[in-house]
Amino acid sequence: MTDDTAHVPAEGPGTDLARARRNVAVLVLANAVLGAQLPAIFIIGGLAGSTLATNPCFATLPISLIVLGSMLSATPMSAIMQRWGRRAGFWIGASAGALGGAIGAWGLMSGSFALLLLGSLFTGTYMATQAFYRFAATDGAPEAFRPKAISFVMAGGLVSAVVGPQIVKLTAEATVVPFLGTYAAVIGLNVLGSMIFAALDSPAPPRPAPGTATGRSRLELLTTPAILVAVICATVAYALMNLVMTATPLAVVGCGYTTSDAADVVSLHVLAMFGPAFVTGHLIARFGAMRVVATGLLILAAAGGVALSGVALGNFYLALILLGVGWNFGFIGATAMLGAQHSPEERGRVQGLNDTIVFGVVTMASLASGGLMNCSGGDPVAGWSAVNLAMVPLLALAGAALIWLAFNGPRPGSKPETLQKKPAPTGEI
Numbered sequence: 230m231t232d233d234t235a236h237v238p239a240e241g242p243g244t245d246l247a248r249a250r251r252n253v254a255v256l257v258l259a260n261a262v263l264g265a266q267l268p269a270i271f272i273i274g275g276l277a278g279s280t281l282a283t284n285p286c287f288a289t290l291p292i293s294l295i296v297l298g299s300m301l302s303a304t305p306m307s308a309i310m311q312r313w314g315r316r317a318g319f320w321i322g323a324s325a326g327a328l329g330g331a332i333g334a335w336g337l338m339s340g341s342f343a344l345l346l347l348g349s350l351f352t353g354t355y356m357a358t359q360a361f362y363r364f365a366a367t368d369g370a371p372e373a374f375r376p377k378a379i380s381f382v383m384a385g386g387l388v389s390a391v392v393g394p395q396i397v398k399l400t401a402e403a404t405v406v407p408f409l410g411t412y413a414a415v416i417g418l419n420v421l422g423s424m425i426f427a428a429l430d431s432p433a434p435p436r437p438a439p440g441t442a443t444g445r446s447r448l449e450l451l452t453t454p455a456i457l458v459a460v461i462c463a464t465v466a467y468a469l470m471n472l473v474m475t476a477t478p479l480a481v482v483g484c485g486y487t488t489s490d491a492a493d494v495v496s497l498h499v500l501a502m503f504g505p506a507f508v509t510g511h512l513i514a515r516f517g518a519m520r521v522v523a524t525g526l527l528i529l530a531a532a533g534g535v536a537l538s539g540v541a542l543g544n545f546y547l548a549l550i551l552l553g554v555g556w557n558f559g560f561i562g563a564t565a566m567l568g569a570q571h572s573p574e575e576r577g578r579v580q581g582l583n584d585t586i587v588f589g590v591v592t593m594a595s596l597a598s599g600g601l602m603n604c605s606g607g608d609p610v611a612g613w614s615a616v617n618l619a620m621v622p623l624l625a626l627a628g629a630a631l632i633w634l635a636f637n638g639p640r641p642g643s644k645p646e647t648l649q650k651k652p653a654p655t656g657e658i
Contacts, residue, residue: 248430249370253381255429256362259319260385261392263422264359266326266415268393268499270295270333270352272492273401275479275599277333277408281342289599290342291333291349292475296595298329298353299360300588304581306357311577315365315431322358323423325351330415337409348412355419357584363561364580367568368431373514376565380510383561386503394496398489444575447582456579458634459566462522464587465627466559468594469529469620473536473552474498475598476616477545483602483609484540494545501553509561518565523631525558530624536617540610548617559627 271292279288302325310318329351336344362385366378400410450456474495481491513521532551535544571579601619602612 245369246371246374249366249368249374249378252368252429252431253366253378255425256366256382257385259422259425260359260362260382261388262425263323263326263355263418264386264389265392265396266330266352266418267356267359268390268495269396269411269415270349271474272394272397272478272495273408273411274349275475276482276488277337277345278342279479280407281336281340281345283342286600286604287342288479288603289475289595291345293592293595293599294346294349295353295356296471296588296592298350299357300353300585300592301350302354302357303360303584303588306354306361307577307581307584310361310365315361315368316426316429318361319358319365319426319429320423322355323419323426325358326355327416327419327423329353329355330412330419334409334412334416337406337412352415353588357588360584360588361580363564364568364576365429365431375568376513376518376561377510379561379564379568380506380508380513382506383509383557384503384506386506387500390496390499390503393499394492397492401488444572444578447578450571450575450579450582453570454634454637456567456570458630459563459570460583460586461630462526462627463560463563463567463583464590465623466522466525466529466556466563467587468590469623470502470552470556470560471591472594472598472619473532473616474549475595476602476613477549479599479602480540480609480613480616481542481545483612486542486545490542494542494549497546498549498553501550502556503553505554505557506561509557510565512558513562513565518562518569519631519635521558522562522566523628525555525560525562526624526627526631528555528558529620531555533617533620533624537614540613 274291274295275289278291279285282288282290306318306322309321329348331348332351333345333348336342336346336348362382363379366382367375370378396414397411400414401408403410404413445453451460477494477498478488478491481494482488509521528551532548532555535551536548538544567579567583597619598616601615602609605612605615
């Protein structure tokens with residue numbers, strides 16, 4: 230028995246809801262504290278990279294390596310959580326975040342771009358575990374509470390949206406070596422935030438007895454239409470958000486504005502990412518996840534249109550606000566779609582598969598962002614336009630997949646055959 234399974238109370242509908250609410254509160258706090266490191270590093274990652282990279286096309290590689298680290302970590306971290314529980318996985322993630330901050334600081338002090346990139350890989354492991362906060366919120370929760378639980382946990386990012394950019398403002402130029410103070414602050418956030426998980430009560434699913442069914446294989450899961458479309462929509466929402474946000478600090482500074490302006494733009498963007506989460510769960514419950522995802526895709530398209538219409542500071546603000554809201558609806562809606570399509574014994578398999586695919590494509594989007602921004606035109610305006618035009622094919626893919634599922638997928642409220650035949654055991658988390 231793991232730490233997570235100690236002192237598990239007697240099961241029952243009221244107990245399940247009480248435990249779910251407690252876990253949501255813990256995860257909201259964790260997202261608020263630990264989550265602040267990601268907007269901070271995303272703001273200064275490309276700028277720090279530009280001070281060390283020999284080729285400006287590689288300036289955003291630190292951010293790309295964070296996402297690559299997330300992709301590489303998603304499946305093993307999901308397996309760890311399936312075997313030893315969420316708490317163990319989240320502690321590993323916070324430790325990796327602290328190590329990433331330390332290696333990144335070392336890279337800046339020694340002038341080593343390679344060390345900065347290595348630190349980013351470890352930060353990516355933290356990012357992978359943070360992505361599982363939204364899944365942990367649904368563990369053992371009553372079905373009606375799950376969309377709200379996801380939304381509340383994501384809403385914890387509102388605090389990180391404020392704290393992260395403020396950390397940048399306070400620390401970016403506080404040391405002789407630019408941005409060193411920010412990486413030092415990241416270490417402190419991880420040390421402090423790791424203590425929060427002591428209050429998490431999310432037991433690992435019981436190991437199946439030999440010979441019992443363990444659910445569908447990864448291939449069977451991925452070829453289930455509703456799961457495939459949920460993965461596509463989550464991937465597109467996250468990839469487009471990352472594509473544009475990665476380029477934003479470079480675009481803002483390149484168009485003549487200050488690092489503080491870039492921090493303010495990203496701060497409002499992250500607020501827009503998590504602010505709607507207070508209502509997204511209610512919207513999903515009322516209108517259905519597919520409609521919320523479709524709305525998110527339309528808002529993402531509007532963000533691209535605003536960005537292409539000019540490079541005034543107001544355009545940056547509005548485009549990034551729309552980008553955040555579109556990501557919120559698209560990503561939370563897709564997460565809710567996915568959560569309704571697998572059984573508890575398939576949890577680790579499908580969640581790891583989903584996030585591996587999501588972060589794999591996001592890695593490519595992040596890599597493309599730097600190249601499009603710095604190497605696709607003669608000036609920052611041309612690069613910024615190229616970044617936003619690149620949204621079009623991915624939006625078309627997600628929109629087509631969603632329309633296909635609307636006409637060919639399961640009816641709203643129905644459950645896939647696998648879930649009907651193999652309901653979760655009593656007390657399953």
